[in-house]
Amino acid sequence: MQHVTLNNGVRMPILGFGVYQIPADKTEQAVSDALAAGYRLLDTAAAYGNEEAVGHAIKNSGIPRQELFVTTKLWVQDAPAQDNTRRAFETSLTKLGLDHVDLYLMHQPYGDVYGQWRAMEALNREGLARAIGVANFSPDRLLDLILNNEITPQVNQIETHPFFQRNPDHDLMREHHVQHQSWGGFAEGRNDLFTHPVLSDIGEAHGKSVAQVVLRWLVQRDIVTIPKSVDPDRMAQNIDVFDFELSGDELARIAVLDTGETLFFDHHDPEMVAWLSKRRLDS
């Protein structure tokens, strides 16, 4: 497995396993299968409702804790955000059955972002979160957070796939040493990604699937990726992307697929801001 080194020196696998939309009662099996297939980076969130199941799979795997890289995420917190952030973190840790996480992400750029971030900085200093970062931060919000706080986020996890490539975001993150992480690397199959003619053609040239071409493309851009699958064959396929390389010409053919627009929702859309900000999780 290839790794990236975050701006605080923590090493992170460049490819891992995401568990969004895996029902809680199917998650333990899926994570056990993923660990058996060789995944060591697991990406969950309080909002996914499956942290306990992830924790059971970790415990039952017998894999030494230091070999795993576990990410979870903070949902938007009510005031006082600093106290509630710590409480939310402790709830996640208890559900996961762990004494620390490798990466703690602020899931949405909403609410008392500064209060949440300062609580996360404290968790980082105490060693409870080896790295801290954000998700769904646009370049302007990310830069504001960087310029007005002590710790520069180690990671920004954003929608990134061949139809929404995030080049301006990527350049800003590179400039400030924030690791770009993709969510929805397959665009969850939207735009007929898995049968797209250009991606299929490139795959055929290498004897690889479209999924493998997409993951390889992300890895070659130094973007950490966390494909989700409940199918063990696909899990094995998705981690098998380190034995081929896309040429400059192939990268250029993929570059022109970028539409510059989300396939999910715009985090600036007032309706979404209101919906996400008001959502509260059951503890």
Ligand code: NAP
């Ligand atoms: P995704 O990885 O883009 O796509 C998952 C879909 O692709 C599933 O329907 C899966 O079906 C299918 N698939 C997987 N491998 C395949 C293959 N080799 N061939 C054909 N189909 C395949 O979607 P995602 O789950 O939204 O994103 C990945 C992870 O990013 C999430 O699990 C989560 O950890 C994270 N995420 C974060 C945020 C955020 O706001 N920070 C938002 C969304 C996601 P099967 O399961 O049936 O194989």
